[in-house]
Amino acid sequence: MLVIGEKINVMSKNLGEAMKERNPGPIIEMAKKQIEAGANYLDINIGPAPKEGPELMEWLVTTIQNEVDIPLCLDTTNFEAMEAGLKVHKGKALINSASGEPERLEKMMSLAAKHDSLIIGLCLSAEGIPRDANERVMVAAEIITKAAELGIPNDHIYLDPLILPLSVAQKDVLEVFESLRMFKSLSEPPPKTVVGLSNISNSLPRELKPLVDRTLLAMLMACGLDAAILDPLDREMINTLKTAEVLRNENLYAPSYLD
Ligand code: THG
Numbered sequence: 001m002l003v004i005g006e007k008i009n010v011m012s013k014n015l016g017e018a019m020k021e022r023n024p025g026p027i028i029e030m031a032k033k034q035i036e037a038g039a040n041y042l043d044i045n046i047g048p049a050p051k052e053g054p055e056l057m058e059w060l061v062t063t064i065q066n067e068v069d070i071p072l073c074l075d076t077t078n079f080e081a082m083e084a085g086l087k088v089h090k091g092k093a094l095i096n097s098a099s100g101e102p103e104r105l106e107k108m109m110s111l112a113a114k115h116d117s118l119i120i121g122l123c124l125s126a127e128g129i130p131r132d133a134n135e136r137v138m139v140a141a142e143i144i145t146k147a148a149e150l151g152i153p154n155d156h157i158y159l160d161p162l163i164l165p166l167s168v169a170q171k172d173v174l175e176v177f178e179s180l181r182m183f184k185s186l187s188e189p190p191p192k193t194v195v196g197l198s199n200i201s202n203s204l205p206r207e208l209k210p211l212v213d214r215t216l217l218a219m220l221m222a223c224g225l226d227a228a229i230l231d232p233l234d235r236e237m238i239n240t241l242k243t244a245e246v247l248r249n250e251n252l253y254a255p256s257y258l259d
Helices: 013-020 024-037 053-067 079-088 102-115 133-149 172-183 197-201 209-222 235-247
Strands: 002-009 041-045 072-075 094-099 118-122 157-160 192-196 227-230
Touching: 002 013, 002 024, 002 192, 013 024, 024 041, 024 053, 041 053, 041 094, 053 072, 053 079, 072 079, 079 102, 094 102, 094 133, 102 118, 102 133, 118 133, 133 157, 133 172, 172 192, 172 209, 192 197, 197 209, 197 227, 209 227, 209 235
Parallel strands: 002 041, 002 227, 041 072, 072 094, 094 118, 118 157, 157 192, 192 227
Antiparallel strands: none
């Protein structure tokens, strides 16, 4: 299971400020904490970043990769910022993300082809948020087709069914489970799958969030999920993940498997 640490986010008060001031300290500290906790990739979320996007992404990638040896998941809808980040990134970056929206699909996929990156294909189309598994699979099929046209290997694609908040779309979670299973039949070799896990608990009471996130993770892992953007600093989350890996027969059980 690929763990993508979610904590370096422009929405976070502390780190959003550090980004604005180009203050590396808090950002490096958060990078190190997530790596220590078991993250394999770090999500670098600058949002749409209408102003200074390219310069900010370039600064973040170089600042972080000068201090720690880890690949990054570049999270922005700003093409110029994505390109600027990819140009200075060391190793295999993960582009977050392309969608079914035609311009975004074309531009982000072209960047993935050019830089030999991994790329998340988010199930979101020009018509908006998908309503069920079928609508998700239709968008996913367009993403896979575009990738094939550009010569991007199927297993470089991480399809994201898009988790909607439990508070507004309770029965949509069942559609996500179904989507994850259906995605695997779209290509040979099959695409990989990823989710932004904590979308589910958006606006839930604070004390429920970690429980809901972890329970969903276990259920998604039963559907074959390959990667998740999540909070690796939640030790119980990592314990759930490691247990699900043992139950999926990916790691050999031993009494010490949590260490
Ligand atoms: N799919 C893809 N990318 C994504 C998402 C997705 N990127 C963004 C988001 N969804 C995943 N990342 C986060 C990052 C932080 C939080 C939620 C999702 C979050 N943070 C804390 C909170 O609100 O409790 C703290 C925020 C703060 O400090 O203010 O919830 O679905 N491909």
